[in-house]
Amino acid sequence: MGFLSVVTVLVLAPPILYILNSLLTSDPEPVLGIYSQRGRWFGLKYWLFYFMMRLRKRRGAAGRPGMKASEAGYGVKLYDNVQDMDKAQPLPPAYFFPKAVDAVYFNGSNKDGVYVVTAIARRQNQLANVLTYLVLPDVGVLQLPDHPGTTLEDCHPDKHSIAGLTIESVQAMKEWKISYKGKLRLVDAKKKNWTEGELLDVSMEFRWTALTTYFDFDTDLDASLMADTIAREKWSRQFFEELKRSHQTHHEQFGKLQGTIEVEGHNKREVTLVGMRDHSYGNYRDWSELHRYAIHMLHLEDGTCIHAGKICYPRRLSCLTTGYVMRPGDYKATLTHSTFDMVTTGEKEWAIPDKYKFSFICGKERFDCEVEVQTAPVFYMGKNREAKLFEGFVHVVVNGKKGWGIAEYCYHNRDVDTDSS
Numbered sequence: 001m002g003f004l005s006v007v008t009v010l011v012l013a014p015p016i017l018y019i020l021n022s023l024l025t026s027d028p029e030p031v032l033g034i035y036s037q038r039g040r041w042f043g044l045k046y047w048l049f050y051f052m053m054r055l056r057k058r059r060g061a062a063g064r065p066g067m068k069a070s071e072a073g074y075g076v077k078l079y080d081n082v083q084d085m086d087k088a089q090p091l092p093p094a095y096f097f098p099k100a101v102d103a104v105y106f107n108g109s110n111k112d113g114v115y116v117v118t119a120i121a122r123r124q125n126q127l128a129n130v131l132t133y134l135v136l137p138d139v140g141v142l143q144l145p146d147h148p149g150t151t152l153e154d155c156h157p158d159k160h161s162i163a164g165l166t167i168e169s170v171q172a173m174k175e176w177k178i179s180y181k182g183k184l185r186l187v188d189a190k191k192k193n194w195t196e197g198e199l200l201d202v203s204m205e206f207r208w209t210a211l212t213t214y215f216d217f218d219t220d221l222d223a224s225l226m227a228d229t230i231a232r233e234k235w236s237r238q239f240f241e242e243l244k245r246s247h248q249t250h251h252e253q254f255g256k257l258q259g260t261i262e263v264e265g266h267n268k269r270e271v272t273l274v275g276m277r278d279h280s281y282g283n284y285r286d287w288s289e290l291h292r293y294a295i296h297m298l299h300l301e302d303g304t305c306i307h308a309g310k311i312c313y314p315r316r317l318s319c320l321t322t323g324y325v326m327r328p329g330d331y332k333a334t335l336t337h338s339t340f341d342m343v344t345t346g347e348k349e350w351a352i353p354d355k356y357k358f359s360f361i362c363g364k365e366r367f368d369c370e371v372e373v374q375t376a377p378v379f380y381m382g383k384n385r386e387a388k389l390f391e392g393f394v395h396v397v398v399n400g401k402k403g404w405g406i407a408e409y410c411y412h413n414r415d416v417d418t419d420s421s
Contacts, residue, residue, distance in 0.1 A: 031343055034291055036232040036318045050227035073218045073247045086172035088159055089281040094124040101285040104160050104167050107297060108257035108273030109404040113137040115393045120160040120167055128155035128162050129381055135393055139263055142184035148194050148379040176208040189375040206259035212305055212326040214253040222334045229320045242316055248282030254305035254326060274299045287382035291412050298396050298405035303328050308360050310342050325362040333363035352376045352390040352409040370397045371407060388413040
């Protein structure tokens, strides 16, 4: 056999063997019928999507004028400037996009055990999903009177403002204002009674200022993780159309919350908290289609800020891993690997565990994380409560350093199976 023949065999043999092996094997069944596994053609699909996403990142780091929301993501920004990214987004016509959303979320915590969580997700017809929790060690857990329900009426048509709660951007990616004045319900967290308790007058005023740069999920997610996620799923024209239709633009950032809290019967206090805020928007959000997710939003005593998440969106993104580590200033490293396993963490109990451990890698650093949940109020999302969520107020130890934050667990509400808003 001549030299050229040997080279030809060496070049052609691997792809031929790969094709034959793929044709002669079958795809493994999803774990629990939900979590897709790597099957035949995985390698080919992985590299096709990986190079496509890298190409989109190179060509589309900034969105072009007039870009549609469904065209963004997977390496391409929707907006070219931060002012457009951070402002309240106009919802598209309700007739064509009944499930559009424009949502902002803030959390903050400190070593003294104070936690604040608040969010407004604007929906069509001036409805909104609204969330507010306040945890004070000497008072207890306070929440909006409508919780565990979150759907409220009469949201401002152009702003994140409803029922005494207002969240507004002052300077894009740098400063926000949050205010609440109204009733909060003091619930019995030890008995996990989230529906009863005394209503107290509460006033909160916060100024949020950025500590880190922002993480844009349209462009900053690791290409190899996204390729692994997409390559596990069965490809079809409908699959990619659904990915495009359901895409939401989303960015996150860590900052400092400084302000005052006044609770009926207690002295007014000044607090300083650190936490994460996000802003997400798109033409489609349907809580009934999620199987579950687990998102960790943490800050450590040395200033390290962490997002580590897993999301299961069956038949689209059933094994999506997300995350990053940021530190004050411009430091940002994308998560590339996580040992957090949804099949063995909370899947059987259908609740947030009290204690658990997992590890992840960002850049060249490995992080070993121990989580201890202090309390976890329950709330529901969707017009008909299609999703059941646990807002876990947690203490963590990461690589020996103490930290605090939120572990938010979401599950499809098995008691409901109807269309959501």
